[in-house]
Amino acid sequence: xxxxxxVMLASIAGMLMLAGMSNVDARxxxxxxxxxxxxxxxxxxxxxxxxxRQCDGRDTCxxxxxxxxxxDATQSCKKDLQADWRCTDTEMHTAMLSPEAGxxxxxxxxxxxxxxxxx
Numbered sequence: 001x002x003x004x005x006x007v008m009l010a011s012i013a014g015m016l017m018l019a020g021m022s023n024v025d026a027r028x029x030x031x032x033x034x035x036x037x038x039x040x041x042x043x044x045x046x047x048x049x050x051x052x053r054q055c056d057g058r059d060t061c062x063x064x065x066x067x068x069x070x071x072d073a074t075q076s077c078k079k080d081l082q083a084d085w086r087c088t089d090t091e092m093h094t095a096m097l098s099p100e101a102g103x104x105x106x107x108x109x110x111x112x113x114x115x116x117x118x119x
Contacts (some may be wrong), residue, residue: 027111029055032084032092036065039099040077046070051083060110078102087111 034051035044050069055061065081078099086092097107 027087027113028057028059029061029109029111030086031056031109032086034063034081034083036070036081037077037079038082039080042079043071047081047083055085055109059112060108063107063109064104081105081107083107083109085109085111 031052033045034047036047047070050066054063080099081097084094095107097105
């Protein structure tokens with residue numbers, strides 16, 4: 001985790017605690033699906049198990065695809081990554097990394113509620 005991101009996450013956690021919201025109704029990540037390399041013909045959901053192992057139950061997760069834990073029959077193609085998760089029964093999220101992001105890029109999943117300008 002880079003220093004800037006760590007400071008931002010610590011700041012958000014501190015603001016929640018100051019606001020008396022340290023137990024924000026147990027809003028945690030529940031992975032629905034993860035696919036690595038759909039643009040190269042990979043099977044849908046091939047990264048779900050690894051994504052679930054790394055992120056389920058957390059409020060924020062920085063996910064880097066681990067090729068050793070993902071079924072990947074398309075080695076010679078720059079791959080995209082898509083993750084679908086929920087924070088509550090009715091709140092669904094999707095995030096993607098494009099193939100141009102490159103290997104070892106990080107996809108951030110979060111269930112931390114944001115407030116302020118633009119939210």
